[in-house]
Amino acid sequence: MRAASVNRRRILSLWLPRLPTDRLKRSRAPADGPARPCVTVARQHNALLLVAVDAAAARAGLTPALPLASARAICPDLAVHDDDPAADARLLEAIADWCDRFTPLVAHDAPHGLLLDVSGCAHLFGGEAALLRDLCAGLARQGFGVSAAIASTAGCARALRRVHHGVIVPPGNEAAAVGALPVFALGCDDAITRALRRAGLKTIGDVAARASTEITERFGAGFIAALHEALGLQ
Numbered sequence: 001m002r003a004a005s006v007n008r009r010r011i012l013s014l015w016l017p018r019l020p021t022d023r024l025k026r027s028r029a030p031a032d033g034p035a036r037p038c039v040t041v042a043r044q045h046n047a048l049l050l051v052a053v054d055a056a057a058a059r060a061g062l063t064p065a066l067p068l069a070s071a072r073a074i075c076p077d078l079a080v081h082d083d084d085p086a087a088d089a090r091l092l093e094a095i096a097d098w099c100d101r102f103t104p105l106v107a108h109d110a111p112h113g114l115l116l117d118v119s120g121c122a123h124l125f126g127g128e129a130a131l132l133r134d135l136c137a138g139l140a141r142q143g144f145g146v147s148a149a150i151a152s153t154a155g156c157a158r159a160l161r162r163v164h165h166g167v168i169v170p171p172g173n174e175a176a177a178v179g180a181l182p183v184f185a186l187g188c189d190d191a192i193t194r195a196l197r198r199a200g201l202k203t204i205g206d207v208a209a210r211a212s213t214e215i216t217e218r219f220g221a222g223f224i225a226a227l228h229e230a231l232g233l234q
Contacts, residue, residue, distance in 0.1 A: 014135070014147075020112075039051075050064050060075040061074055092108065099135065102116060132168065135148070136166075150167075150169065156229070180204075187226065
């Protein structure tokens with residue numbers, strides 16, 4: 001795809017980082033009493049590990065992948081629920097349908113994200129900033145935590161919304177927008193992130209400064225493709 005063709009596209013990357021716990025909290029009745037910190041868990045390698053944490057659990061220091069026993073030691077008053085990916089997927093599909101009011105071009109971005117092609121339609125909502133604000137405010141009123149960004153490639157918007165909310169990148173400014181982001185914003189697996197940090201490559205800009213052939217040899221073609229998309233090159 002030619003660069004000019006890419007830059008005509010405008011992609012809104014929407015992330016619902018607490019979708020599993022938001023789903024559970026939305027189902028609570030007011031009579032259930034004060035809400036406790038909430039997590040979902042799943043068995044992995046014969047241990048129960050946290051999959052998702054709500055804002056209160058995060059403030060208490062809980063994070064995904066933490067063993068449940070450790071989480072209970074940190075936060076004894078913990079509401080624990082089984083992970084339910086099927087229910088999360090149904091809810092995400094309903095949210096995608098709701099997003100049709102902004103654009104008919106909505107795609108899933110697993111596990112808890114959506115990509116909206118807003119090319120040529122943002123002016124109907126007062127511009128990209130107004131569209132982004134209205135969409136996120138509408139979801140917040142429904143009880144969802146959200147993070148979103150707009151850029152000319154999905155990879156750039158996705159990297160930004162992993163770290164910052166509400167960023168809008170002008171066409172052609174992708175590399176500058178993501179250069180200072182930590183390497184985990186690329187969404188690569190933990191092993192690659194650790195290897196990058198061991199190599200002294202702490203930001204996306206650090207990685208981009210290296211020769212593509214060197215990066216491809218060490219981390220694979222899939223990683224270099226994700227890097228180039230974040231930089232607006234692909």
